[in-house]
Amino acid sequence: MGISTLTSALAGALLLAAPAAAETPSAEAFALIADHVAVDGGTVIENGLVLVDGGKILAVGPAADLQGTLADTIRVIEHEGWLTAGIVAANGTYGMVSGADDSTRAFLGDLELRDGFDPDDSSLAKATGAGVTSFGLTSGRGNVAGGTGAVVKTSGGTMLNESSHLALCLAPPALRGNRFPTSYAGAVHAVEARFTEGQGAFGKVVAGELGLEVAVSARHEIRRALDLLKRTGLKATLRGADRAGDFAPELAEAGHAVALSPLGMGTSPWRYESITALVEAGVPFAFGLADTGSGADCLRFGAALAAREGIDRGALWNSLTASPAAMLGVSGRVGRVAAGLDADLVLWSGDPLELTTTLEAVYVDGAQVEATEGDAK
Amino acid sequence: MLPTSLTRSLTLLLAVGAPLWALTDDPAPAPVETPEETPAPEEPVEEEPVEVVAPAEPATLLRAERVHVRPGEVLENAEVLIRGGFIVAVGQGLEVDEDTIIVEGKEVCAGFIDPWSTLGIDSASASDLGTEASTATAKAASPFGEKYARQWAREAGVLMTRTQVGQNAFVGGLGAILRPSASAEHLVVLDDANLNVTCGVSRGGRGDVFDRVMEADRIGSMISGGLSYREAQVEYAYELKEWEAAIAEKEAELEKDFKKAKKDREKEIEKAEEKDKEFKEERYKEDKRPRTPRYDADSEVFARVAHGELPLVVEAHGAAELRALLAATEGFGRLRLVISGATGAAPFAKQLAERDIAVLLQPLAPGARANGERSGFDNSLFGTLAEAGVEVLIGTGGDRAADLPILAHLAIAGGLEREAAFEALTLGAARTFDLADRFGSVEVGKVAELLVLDGAPLQGRPTHVFTAGEVVEL
């Protein structure tokens, strides 16, 4: 996180302005002090302190300034290592115990995906164990219109947004069902017709009440999605568009966002070039877990590999926290370590973008979640 | 505890001169003789390399802020002088003539070695299940393979790999040490690095625990088969020598008595003619020549393994297989065993340390699948084994040797010391496969297989690479 390690003085002035000292902290309030506190990809506070109360962050700033103001009743936890915001996955289907695709029809825009989400499902604990504290609940790729997604936390069942986006898919799995449409041309024709009719979820998307996620994979599918979005004048998140780097200028100009599949061992070099192009063009991008079989720990590991390849570390850490929060429209609640946001925090043994770093503890809504030793499996 | 007859015959064997196996033509061609690679001597003794006559091409001087001579030993602001592909001097202020090539860098260390790889051969050879003990990886090695994997390996600092054919087969054959990104004449560094065997590995269906454990016993019996094969050869050589001496003596005697025998015979013939009886030749008897033992290339390999001339790498994962394997290989004093995979090796840490058995592990990266016998592998095994004093090596297990530094980081996250990880990638791997006399560290007399990095050995990326006798800028 060595991008711009602010000196403690400057950071303190910036953050104290928040209404920290306004209400007096309650009895259960506690403070976390860590060698490095990563507010977001851009700012890291040396020897920083985070005051947590009632599931929210009350104050963030250098320990030198804040520790003095704390009442001695407040519990203080010292941590040698890093403290960061919880990782936000752009998409995921954790908790969808009865499956993320309903085969009733190809077009189920108004189906509420939150109704299939079980907050106590064991896979969520694995995600928390890897430092992922919230993600965009979305559908599988089995339908052209999979349903309306939500934004949920991986522990405690908090729903940040009960209906956040319409999940579309223009990739082969959605066209293999024994029903209309069985071709790209048929799917594009049907989707465009529904947007012009403007009924139900499609209408809400046109009116701007709902976000839009289009799942694609090959370059011609990205091209087709961009042409469709240009014709309908809509903005969307392209899920699984690993080749988006080839379209970076067009994506930036149209204001779309990209949810990539996580990097891993054996990733081919064009993926790093694609991410570099997205960073240079300023296209917001994040990593998603919906289309990968591997565990949640591959998000941080992939970002660490990208950092080793020389991609900007600040942009990479933002792509795990602030960017997905903004793309899912919940940057007021999660994604950064700042006063007023939820207390979703993670303690690491070192810089999380280093391969040798392990996870020490996870807090969701201020409550510590039983952290598994080492990288969660 | 060696059987006495064996020791006697061993001494005799050495006395007989050229080792026995040279008698019959070993179909595998003589190990590739390239000027700077002297064949691996019997004992890895530190002997001075033959003094290379002053070559025409100029020397090269590497100057760096830190030179990692050996793991744990670093020289500050030092220089390394290289001539004819060999390190001729390490120190400060070395004298240099005007046409010496000067290369500057932050840090210098020995090139990394991936001791568990399939880079440098075609993928069919790597996964061939039809291999035997004498199948040689060097035969399938070629500079024409997939070029990117080799280039990326060199750019990551992995200059040499122990490449293995038939790595899933029960008996995989002879592994080889290769320079995957080098040209044809520098490709094969050592064409008989080890014998590779697997115990309880799934080859399409894993069978039940009894099959897997039974494989350990078969390995034990093959090694003892090797011992008895060598014994039979030594015995034959001894008996043949005795027989030849006896026959030569007899022949001289016959030569001497020939005239007398001839006269006796003529008399006999005359007598027979007189008695009109048919003359019967006198019967001649001599003891038979000892039978040459049938040459078997595979037993030959097991003989060399049993005598410790070749390390034996056994891939075994489950606790049941490991226990059976340790028991089956108990009695062979000179066997040099390396266990690879070792997913369930934690409970045997002490035993492995005592018997000085090296363990070759493939760290598990997030997102990589560990199923079948590998399921349950955890990187913390590195810390557990290191604490118990076991020599731990790190390998990629496939054709992506460029991932070795990344896997080393995951091993460090699993509890292995940074210094131990660096040793595993250099001197440790070299020592295990009889390369320590020529590779593995930055010392005078060794082959110059070096990295010039822009940071600490695992942290930084190589800016220059010195390999196969030439410096390559990346």
Next chain:
Amino acid sequence: MSDRTLFQLGAPLLFGALSLTANAGEITWEVVETAEPVEASAPVVKLLLSADKIYTAAGDVIDGGTIAIAGSKIAAVVPGASGDHEGLHVGAITPGMVDLSPRIHLADLSVEESSETIPYLSTTDGIDLFDKRWERLLRTGVTSVMYTPADEACIGGMMAVLKTGGEPSIEDRLVEADVALRGAFGSHASRGNHPVYGRPTDHFSRRPTTRMGTEWVHRKSFYDALAAMKNEERQFEGWEILASVLEGERPYFVQASATQDIRTAIYLKEEVGLPLLVVDAAAEAWKEPGLLVRSGTAAVLPPHAPQGRTAIDNGFLAWNTAKTLVDLGVPVALSSHGQSSVTGQLGAQAGYAMRGGLTRDEAIAAVTITPARLAGVDDRVGSIEVGKDADLILWSGEPFAATSRVVGVVLNGEVVFTSSN
């Protein structure tokens, strides 16, 4: 240089200086960036190409001529100019080839199979312009194609004419959208369908399973369209497209290889009146050429097979089919089905047609102006005439001879491919 001035020499003659050494067969040059073109009234010539022979496919063959290119169009074609300019000189130049049946598609995802007749879909929504085969086709000299979907539906939707090079987007490569309707006779339209065993489990069980069924779907669709043209309530989605075909505003391309399928297509044409019918992969057209003459139908021939049997419905393509049809005045185009190998590319197909008796000029027409005309884009491509797109093929020797090869391809005025070996 003849007295006709090629272009205003006085005007700032800013064109890419191509330093070149062109000896027999071995062409190497590097294109030097042009200086910023000055606003000039005369077209700013940016490329000069000359050849021993220019086959314009517009009626004349020029012995020794030069073509000047400005922007993406052909600015001038001047006979008599020899190779004494900085431009490029080759053995022969022909127009870029037009392939009406490239069959480069995403197989079953390129055609809607949930119903037998889906004329309203524009098939270019299902195209993959990143497919390597387009680039390879361009390297063989094919500059424009009619994008054909897979033939799994009876009436498969509208096709467009695209260029085979340029940016990989429809917007950049489109010549003309929805130019023709795609239909299929023969076995392909009913391939994979199965009769209803008990409950219809999938959409494949509600579709024609025989050639009779396929013909019935065609006839029903067109009769419905005829009714819809007269009566408002009878209108259905896509009726106006079928109507445009019935009225001859749009050609109807149908795949029919075997004699029986060609016959079926022509009888349908004569029954419902399809003015512009083109039979694609018309392998056995040589057996009853009279049918095509009588009904004024055009034909696109499949690639020549060494032993005659072609892939679609085992139609036997005699190698003199093109000759037979051309002599009877039937418009004939050749196609490569997306092949780019030395033995299969479109240039070789033209050579094989010449082996079957076509003259070189007839063969050139069969891969340039005739297919352009059948697709209705002969105002932009298909021949070397001033004002048309500058799509050209540079040949080392006589076009389509086995002893010559494509040494360069010009698309929209840009040199997109040069052969190095």
Next chain:
Amino acid sequence: MTIPRTLVQGALCASLLLGSLQVADAAAGDKLVIEAGRIITQAGDDIVDGVIVIENGRITAIGAAADVEKPWDAPVLGGPDFVASPGFVEAHSDSGMDRSNENLDVTPFLNVRDSIDPVSFYFEDCKRWGITTINVQQGNNTVVAGNGRIVKPTGMTVEEMTMRPNYGFKISIAPKGGKSRATQRQALERAFGDLRSELEELATDAQETKDYERREALAQGRDLEEGKAPGRAMTGTGWKVEGLENVDRAEIDEKILPLLEMVEGRHDVFLYCGAPMDVQPAIDFAAKNGLTARTTLVLDNSCWKAADAIAASGLSVVLDSNLVHVETDVVTEEETETFVPGVFAEKGIPFALSSANSSTNSLWFQAAVCVGHGMSPKDAMAAVTTTAAEIIGLGDQVGSLEVGKLANVLLLTGDPLDMTSFVEQAVVEGSVIYDRTKDVRNKHLYEGVEPRGAAAVETEEAELPSKDDAK
């Protein structure tokens, strides 16, 4: 004038025994004259308005019409508007057999004689496209395959087709089905390694028996008469086993005898390389076993990458039928095309071409494509005539039209490399084996005339409505 069968049989056996190429003339004392507007001799310049005189299957005179004296009693073929060319030579083909490989690894004792199918479609097409000499070897799915054979595309029995029996062996360096490069190399070296240890064992035993007999004679007091050595010493440039003269060749197992003959340099060997990584091992294998002098490499088209190693070894090669090697870069996805014959021509490596398919794109088309990529017509034609003949050891018999050579002549309607030329007649060893006017399949393909029988079978169509006119 039919020759009694036995005489023909006798002539054939004679040639077999002599081992030299004595051609059994279909009709002894047969004379023929061929006239053509242009004769491509492939031995010097073309002849304008030339004449070829043929007697007993061989060319006895060739030259301009004015200089050559035509025998009065010889029938005349061709005319001024024909082009005469030497017959094409297929230097290596595994077509024309029902199965091209046994599934055993090492089968040098097998012979293609037992699987060549004289009436196979392949040979009919060879006549049609002017291929007059074909070296049929076994396929590449093997370690050491059986004995091959050089044949003409005409004749009802394999014997009639044979130009050179028991010719050449196919050995594959590329792995056969189920093996990898490592196990293939091991099987190959084991085959020759076992041969060597078998011979050493026989030689040692024979030596010991001799020593024993000598000692016995000494013991019994009689003089040993030195018998003549039963076998003959081992020759060859590779490895040798001393004392093989003591072993009677009949004692050696007939399964491995052909391998010994190879090592002694008695046979031509064709090494198949499926990838560039096979080339150097092939060269080393040939050198180690003394095969280099009589080895030809049969290459996949990717092997151009190892052309330097081949140039250094001095071996000649038979190229793959796909003349352009396309390679896609895994990272940049760029495709690079390499014209393979160009690489070998540039490095001066003698190469022969193989036909792309048995008909349209056979050897004439391959030569034409080479001209298209910058090669001179003479060099391109050489690769399918003279060079190919030299590679299979028939450089003095076929490949060009010269006095003394076999009369394998094609009469074409135009230049052999021209797309619109047809082979009108093909003459092999003085007799006409193909005449286009009698070629029913050719008529069907080029003139759309359905053969009588086929017509009935194919379209038993109902009576057409009267409207239709042309049928």
